Amino acid sequence: MSDRPLTININAARDATDINGYEATGGYQALRKVLAQMSPADCLTAVKDSGLRGRGGAGFPTGMKWSFVPMDNVSPGHKYLICNADEMEPGTFKDRLLLECDPHQLIEGMIISAYTIQADVAYIFIRHEYHLAIKLLKQAIADCHARGYLGDNIQGSGFNLQMYVHSSAGRYICGEETALISSLEGKRANPRAKPPFPQVSGLWGRPTIVNNVETLCNIPHILKHGGEWFQNLGIGADAGTKLFGVSGRVKNPGCWELPMGTPIRELIEEHAGGMQDGYQLKGFLPGGASTDFLVPEHLDLAMDYDVIGKAGSRLGTGTMIILDDQTCPVGMVKNLIDFFAQESCGFCTPCRDGLPWSGQVLGDIDSGNGIPADLKTLQQQVKFIGAIGNTHCALAPGAMEPLQSALKYFADDFQQHIDGKACPYCDTPAVAMEA
């Protein structure tokens, strides 16, 4: 058994694995075992025991999430499993790899997950731009029907599952699980108030689980090899492996499957090959655009949920974005805030009107038109927009994470812009895009 289970079928050329290739390395054995020998409750126990936490960014324990789905049959009707393949968090490029190179791993994970919560309909909600993945998934679903892994009475077990691919029409907010459900119902992707949680009242008011691609890809391996094996894959407190990525001005940007708890330094210096010649590391967002900056003093921390949390950031998607010493931190944060402002669904005022205001203030500072009071304004925005509960969903608080940490770690840079009435990085290409 591999210690890199998610990528056993993924080669350097990123070729797609078809159903024959997938079965040749043990694919669908976990599903056969589950359907022949295990009850849904057994599967839930195995996933709970594994310690698997959601790989989409929030890190919620997967088994616990599933345990909220009602398992009595008092209320007849559909239950739904949805795969969130709407990878749109800036700086994140891990699910694309799993979707394009090993679609059957995801589908086997989805069938087992659906069996566990006794869902009879599954959707893969995927962003429009992932054309290759959409094509491969549709083919994979057809191949599964032909081999009796999908449809009615799967492998003679009496379990039925239909699976559909929904390609989205854009908008980052669709990655928020209740917004995703609204979109899947054909509506504007406005998030919904919780409670009720989707596990109880989700798609069409029915019990629904939404899981990230990478989370679901772990499921066949957990069911095949057991929770203890999965726990032991991690080298820190967290279980399993994770697809970690590094992008920005490093020598070898990329995405690698490594144990949970891999030190940040190993990721940046070994796997990503260190900084490009002539550039120094100034900071990094550890897990996508909506995570707080960390700085070189954090390089020896382990990429574990709680370790990164205690350092004041979030593991997020595990794909880090590098800020080098020649890129303007104010310009970078403005780019991030402008993204979130553009992608706000517009439902609540702090997000719809607050984020563009933050972008405007940052733009003033970046272009040399900032005044000292602007820093206080930004701090107030962080305080009021960043607090969970002041907004309808987590988009705006997420947007405030890189801003609040930039104000802390790169205070000198903000001050220099204001005092010098110009961007001190203005000779570098990055700054030319202001305004």
Place this chain on the structure above:
Amino acid sequence: MSADSTSTYLSAAECTEIDHEISHAPTPAAVAIDALKIVQAHRGWVSDDSLTALAEYLGMSAAELDGIATFYSLIYRKPVGEQVISLCDSVTCWIKGYDRLQAHISGRLGVGLGETTADNKYTFLPAPCLGACDRAPVMMLGDDLHQDLDEKKLDQILQSGSFNKGGEV
């Protein structure tokens, strides 16, 4: 293409594809987004006439369908050129030279973001993170992803003229 953007009816091919989506949805209106994408794939964009015809087909008001259509960035409510250039403007691509590439494309094609060339060949749009940050900067031309871009590579891509038309559903 049996229905153009001014058609006030849906073509047989469009109806077949939409009906297929409706067959596994609880209500016709539930497939609104899929149906908008189908109409756009056939007509290039979604005109007022197309929207009205589709709303009637799905049993909803044109205003409600327009509220959905205008929410989603990949539903085009204005005409676009034969190919859409979607240049990623998110953080890693920005760090690695988005602004330079944006200026280069604009200079070469004579259009700004959101505009279509006079010969109707290209529409130039910004795109949120395309999920290929290890190969930044990137863009899509129709359905094709182009990675590790620089000015020279852009020139080659725009000169080659080989492309897939966007809009696969």
